[in-house]
Structure formats: structure tokens, C-alpha cells
Amino acid sequence: xxxxxxxxxxxxxxxxxxxxxxxxxxxxxxxxxxxxxxxxxxxxxxxxxxxxxxxxxxxxxxxxxxxxxxxxxxxxxxxxxxxxxxxxxxxxxxxxxxxxxxxxxxxxxxxxxxxxxxxxxxxxxxxxxxxxxxxxxxxxxxxxxxxxxxxxxxxxxxxxxxxxxxxxxxxxxxxxxxxxxxxxxxxxxxxxxxxxxxxxxxxxxxxxxxxxxxxxxxxxxxxxxxxxxxxxxxxxxxxxxxxxxxxxxxxxxxxxxxxxxxxxxxxxxxxxxxxxxxxxxxxxxxxxxx
Amino acid sequence: xxxxxxxxxxxxxxxxxxxxxxxxxxxxxxxxxxxxxxxxxxxxxxxxxxxxxxxxxxxxxxxxxxxxxxxxxxxxxxxxxxxxxxxxxxxxxxxxxxxxxxxxxxxxxxxxxxxxxxxxxxxxxxxxxxxxxxxxxxxxxxxxxxxxxxxxxxxxxxxxxxxxxxxxxxxxxxxxxxxxxxxxxxxxxxxxxxxxxxxxxxxxxxxxxxxxxxxxxxxxxxxxxxxxxxxxxxxxxxxxxxxxxxxxxxxxxxxxx
Numbered sequence: 001x002x003x004x005x006x007x008x009x010x011x012x013x014x015x016x017x018x019x020x021x022x023x024x025x026x027x028x029x030x031x032x033x034x035x036x037x038x039x040x041x042x043x044x045x046x047x048x049x050x051x052x053x054x055x056x057x058x059x060x061x062x063x064x065x066x067x068x069x070x071x072x073x074x075x076x077x078x079x080x081x082x083x084x085x086x087x088x089x090x091x092x093x094x095x096x097x098x099x100x101x102x103x104x105x106x107x108x109x110x111x112x113x114x115x116x117x118x119x120x121x122x123x124x125x126x127x128x129x130x131x132x133x134x135x136x137x138x139x140x141x142x143x144x145x146x147x148x149x150x151x152x153x154x155x156x157x158x159x160x161x162x163x164x165x166x167x168x169x170x171x172x173x174x175x176x177x178x179x180x181x182x183x184x185x186x187x188x189x190x191x192x193x194x195x196x197x198x199x200x201x202x203x204x205x206x207x208x209x210x211x212x213x214x215x216x217x218x219x220x221x222x223x224x225x226x227x228x229x230x231x232x233x234x235x236x237x238x239x240x241x242x243x244x245x246x247x248x249x250x251x252x253x254x255x256x257x258x259x260x261x262x263x264x265x266x267x268x269x270x271x272x273x274x275x276x277x278x279x280x281x282x283x284x285x286x287x288x289x290x
Numbered sequence: 291x292x293x294x295x296x297x298x299x300x301x302x303x304x305x306x307x308x309x310x311x312x313x314x315x316x317x318x319x320x321x322x323x324x325x326x327x328x329x330x331x332x333x334x335x336x337x338x339x340x341x342x343x344x345x346x347x348x349x350x351x352x353x354x355x356x357x358x359x360x361x362x363x364x365x366x367x368x369x370x371x372x373x374x375x376x377x378x379x380x381x382x383x384x385x386x387x388x389x390x391x392x393x394x395x396x397x398x399x400x401x402x403x404x405x406x407x408x409x410x411x412x413x414x415x416x417x418x419x420x421x422x423x424x425x426x427x428x429x430x431x432x433x434x435x436x437x438x439x440x441x442x443x444x445x446x447x448x449x450x451x452x453x454x455x456x457x458x459x460x461x462x463x464x465x466x467x468x469x470x471x472x473x474x475x476x477x478x479x480x481x482x483x484x485x486x487x488x489x490x491x492x493x494x495x496x497x498x499x500x501x502x503x504x505x506x507x508x509x510x511x512x513x514x515x516x517x518x519x520x521x522x523x524x525x526x527x528x529x530x531x532x533x534x535x536x537x538x539x540x541x542x543x544x545x546x547x
Contacts, residue, residue: 186378187345188434190364192390192441202389254410283380283421 035048045071069252077257089261095237096227098153099155103162104223110197111167111210115174116143116205125175136168141229158235162226166219178204210284213277220269228262239265291343292445292477293318297351298502299337300375310346311337313502319442324471324478326488328535329498330542335481339447342479343370369443369476374452377433379424383409384418386433408436411470428459432466439470448480452487464490464519472498472516485539489531490519496536500545507538 032143051063052070065156081089118125151157183206189199231240239258246254299312301451311334311381315486319325324508327335341353344364355365377386384405391401409415412432424513431451452460468491471478475541488495489511513527 070351120338183372184374185370185376185378187343188370188372188437189389189393190345190436191368191370191443195393195395196389198393202392203378208376283423 001237015043025184030065031201032148042149067254068249073253073255074260077253078260081257081261089239089242090104092237092239093265094154096224096231096239096262097229098160099227099238100162100223100265100269102155103159103226104166104219106159107166107223108170108212108216108219110163112172112174114167115171115206115212118171118177119175119178119204120200132168132171136172140164140226144229144233148230153234153236156166158230161230162223163224165226169219169222170215173211173215174208178208180211181207192252195244198267210281216273216277217270220273224262224266224269291321291356292479293317293354294338295340295354296351297338299341299346299352300349310502313499313504314350314351315443315498315503315505317496317505317518319477319479321477322475324381324480324491324493325496326480326482326492326494327496327498328482328485328488329540330500330504330539331483331546333498333503334356335498335502339370339449339479342445343368343447346362355386355464362545365445367442367444368447369438369441369445370417370447371431371438371451372448373453375422375430375434375439377430379422379542382419383414383425387436387440388420389437393447394441404440405436408539410440411473412466413435413440428455428463429496431455431463435467435470439474445478446478448478450481450483460487461519467491468515468517468519485532485535486523489528490517490522490533493529493534495537497542500542506542507535509535 048063048068049071051057051061051066052065053065057063066071076088080087082088102185118128133277143164147160147164148157150207151160185203186199189203227238228240228243231238232244235241242258243255246258248254294315294317296316297312297456298311298314300308301387303309311332320514327338329335337346341348342355342360342365344362346361347361355445358365372517378389381389387408388401396404405418409418413437414429414432414436417425417429422433425433435451448494452463464487471512475543480488480491488516493515494506494510495509497509498504499506503511503546509531513522513525513531513532
């Protein structure tokens with residue numbers, strides 16, 4: 001009874017359990033780490049802000065506010081964007097977030113479903129293996145213009161691009177997870193009277209879901225990358241669209257402000273998923289990302 | 291009643307050689323017996339259990355459980371405890387123990403009553419709401435045992451269930467297992483590499499040879515039940531049985547090494 005299965009591509013490994021230090025020493029250590037991190041951040045911003053104000057540096061180095069703007073200008077720009085009105089960022093932000101959310105949802109659900117299904121049939125896994133491997137190894141970026149051509153300048157092409165990015169990641173992890181169920185556990189459930197469909201729902205799918213969750217933080221980044229790419233190539237809304245217009249008007253402040261906004265979206269989404277993951281996967285120290 | 295009629299089992303090894311693990315084993319286990327199978331590693335002890343459970347068919351020979359031929363299907367009312375952890379980590383102790391009854395779509399009230407009884411029997415009542423990762427290794431073994439017992443198996447197959455535990459925990463579990471067996475009266479077939487454990491628990495110890503294995507000795511352990519697992523080891527009867535089995539088994543270990 002070997003647990004041999006068709007290996008397609010190495011998946012994301014779930015996070016390894018962290019070692020336990022003494023609580024007090026750990027919180028002290030954590031504080032020092034946070035302080036040092038803030039210090040580094042402040043230093044980078046400080047150097048950037050100062051040097052872009054000194055004429056010699058503006059003329060002889062890269063610290064020219066025309067090209068790299070300045071932290072205070074960027075902050076100001078984001079503040080203006082947040083005000084309601086013609087230049088408000090909210091509609092762009094909503095457009096990007098909406099596409100990312102839908103793309104992530106569709107990509108995760110379809111990747112999960114196909115992963116679980118394919119793990120049920122060694123025959124189909126073997127048949128589809130070469131197609132999946134070649135699709136996955138193609139540079140996905142090459143498809144973005146085609147997707148835009150097919151689905152137009154709106155929401156649809158953004159969602160499809162995000163889906164395309166997320167699907168394979170989630171699929172591989174789920175497939176691997178569904179195959180990682182130990183034969184002993186399945187046999188044990190058979191002695192408890194479990195039929196194959198019952199074992200699927202109560203044993204295989206929960207195991208696969210844990211692996212799916214482990215892939216989600218990366219899936220978020222991929223979905224966001226997909227949406228921004230689609231906005232680069234052809235769109236009239238979204239934070240990616242703001243970036244291409246900043247390029248067209250050579251506006252460094254707009255460019256950096258958009259980058260900050262995109263990064264904030266990415267970081268908050270990852271935190272959100274980690275919080276959900278901790279609740280859903282509380283039973284597993286192996287899969288929790290803490 | 292379990293009957294093994296001249297069963298053998300061969301496997302294909304990684305370099306395409308055929309390895310015969312079980313040579314020719316015939317064995318009859320009566321209803322309500324507690325049989326332990328010992329033998330050198332590689333002699334196909336677990337394989338024999340797997341064939342009784344219908345997880346794999348024998349290469350030759352036949353397996354009968356209660357008169358019905360076992361092939362690819364798990365015989366009804368058969369429980370199996372693995373050496374590995376087989377509790378589901380996303381369920382609480384309670385949900386785990388109730389799994390088999392859920393499979394059978396038993397009414398919720400019956401499930402609850404049965405779970406309560408089993409948890410009391412296994413001294414797990416205080417941990418009903420705990421998740422497996424919060425339990426010790428010995429407790430997880432007891433949960434797996436309760437999961438099995440919940441579906442009222444008439445036959446229990448135990449594959450080195452206490453192998454990974456320390457002596458203290460092991461001895462306690464021995465005592466609990468004997469208690470449960472005396473109360474519920476299943477037929478138990480247990481694999482072990484621990485001769486003390488075998489003589490402590492079993493009414494009969496079967497010694498298998500190095501592969502391809504056959505039966506070398508069937509030692510009836512005539513120490514009456516209920517046995518006190520803590521006192522037992524000091525009795526002369528116990529020592530006599532150990533020595534008799536060891537004379538055969540130790541020789542096999544020497545051959546195997």
C-alpha cells in the first residue's frame with residue numbers, strides 16, 4: 001500500500017512550527033526587534049528626505065526630487081488623494097481591491113476544487129500532468145496582453161489575470177495536500193465504517209484545505225500582481241492605472257504614492273488571511289503561520 | 291473466529307526483486323481470545339493483520355473471519371489500531387470518538403450517550419473538548435482506541451499500539467486494555483516486538499520465524515485473568531513463560547542479525 005502519487009511540481013511548504021522561548025524573554029526580544037526595525041525605516045526615510053533637499057545631491061546624485069520625489073511630498077500626495085473630489089483615490093482603490101478579491105476567490109475555489117478532484121484519480125493526474133506543467137512554466141506575464149484583448153479594458157480582464165496567477169499555486173498545494181493523507185488514516189476510517197465519499201469529506205478535504213491555507217499568503221500577492229499587471233496593460237481605473245499615468249506624465253510623487261498604496265493593500269490582505277488562518281487552523285501547529 | 295489457511299505474502303522490492311515476507315502461516319483464533327504475535331522484524335507481522343482486515347489480499351492462501359472469506363473488503367465489526375496516530379487533528383476528542391457513529395448516521399442522542407460511556411471507560415471525560423494536539427501521546431492512543439470501540443468491534447487488531455510510549459504510560463494502558471477486553475469481550479490480535487508486553491496481556495503468544503515466516507511456537511499463557519499488570523512481572527509463572535518463548539524467539543533474532 002504505497003502512498004505513491006503523481007508528483008507534479010513542488011508546492012509551497014507549510015510553515016514549520018516555531019520553537020518556544022520563555023515568554024518574558026521572548027516579549028523583550030520582540031520589542032527590541034520592533035524598535036530596531038522602526039529605526040531602520042526612520043533612517044531610510046530620513047536620508048531620503050534630507051538628501052533630496054540638498055542642492056549638491058540633487059544635481060550630482062540620484063537624489064533629485066524630480067525622479068525619486070521625497071517622503072514628505074509622497075505623504076502629502078496620499079493625503080490629497082484621500083480627500084473626496086476629482087483627484088480622489090477611492091474609486092481606483094475600490095476597483096483594484098474588488099478585482100483582487102474576486103480573482104483571489106475564484107482562483108482559490110477553482111484551484112482547490114481541481115486539486116481535490118485530480119487527487120481522486122491517478123489516471124487523470126497522469127494524463128493532465130504535462131499540460132499543467134507546461135502551462136505553469138510559461139511566463140504568465142506573456143498572457144496578459146492576450147487576456148486584455150479577449151476580455152476588454154474592464155473588470156473581467158483583471159479578474160481573469162488574477163485567477164490565472166492564483167489558480168496554479170492553489171491547485172498544486174491542494175493536490176499535494178490531498179495526496180498527503182496517510183493510508184493508515186484512510187484504512188482506519190474504513191474500519192470505522194466510512195465509505196469512500198464520507199472519508200473524502202471528513203478526512204481528505206480537511207487535510208487538503210490546510211495545505212490550501214498555507215498557500216494563501218502567496219496567493220494574495222499573486223492576485224494583486226495580476227490585477228496591477230492587467231491595469232498596466234489596459235484599463236481606465238485602478239492603482240496600476242494611476243502608475244501608468246504617472247509614468248506618462250513623469251510624475252515621481254504620484255508613482256511613489258501609488259507604490260505605497262499598493263504595498264499597504266498587499267500587507268493588510270496578508271494580515272487578514274493570517275488572522276483567518278489562525279482561527280480556522282487553530283488545531284494545527286504545523287500549518288499555522290505564526 | 292479468525293482463520294488463516296496457509297497464507298503467504300510476497301512484495302516487490304524497489305529493485306524489482308520479489309521478497310517473500312510471509313511464507314506459510316496457518317492460525318485459528320477463537321472468539322474472545324487475546325492473541326499476541328511476536329517475531330523478528332520483517333517477518334510480516336503487520337502484513338498478517340492487514341490481510342485479516344482486508345487492506346491487502348494474501349498472495350496465496352485464504353483468510354476467513356466468522357466463516358466469510360476476506361479479500362478486499364473490511365470485515366464487519368472489525369477494529370484496527372495502528373502504531374501511527376490516527377486521530378483527526380481538526381476534531382475534538384468528542385468528535386473523533388463519534389466519527390464512526392457519524393459514518394453510520396446514528397441518532398445524535400445515541401452518539402452522545404455512547405461517547406460519554408467510552409470516555410469514562412478510557413478516563414478521558416475531562417478532555418472531551420480538547421483537540422489532539424493538546425493531548426499526550428498516551429491519551430491520543432486512548433482516543434484512537436475509543437474511536438474503534440465506538441462502533442462495537444467484535445474483533446480488535448492492534449499493530450504495536452504502545453510501541454512509541456514510555457514504560458510507565460505503557461503499563462497503565464496495558465491495565466486499561468485488559469479491563470476493556472474483560473468488559474467487552476472482543477477477540478484481540480495484537481502485534482508487538484515486546485515479549486514482556488505479549489506475556490502480560492495475551493492468553494496465547496504466537497512466535498513467527500524470520501522471513502519467509504512460519505509459526506514456530508504457540509505458547510498458551512495460563513496465568514488467570516484478571517491480571518495485575520504491576521504484580522505480574524514478579525511472578526515465577528511469568529518468568530517461566532518469558533524464558534520458554536525467548537528460547538525460540540532469541541534464536542530468531544540471532545539469525546535475523
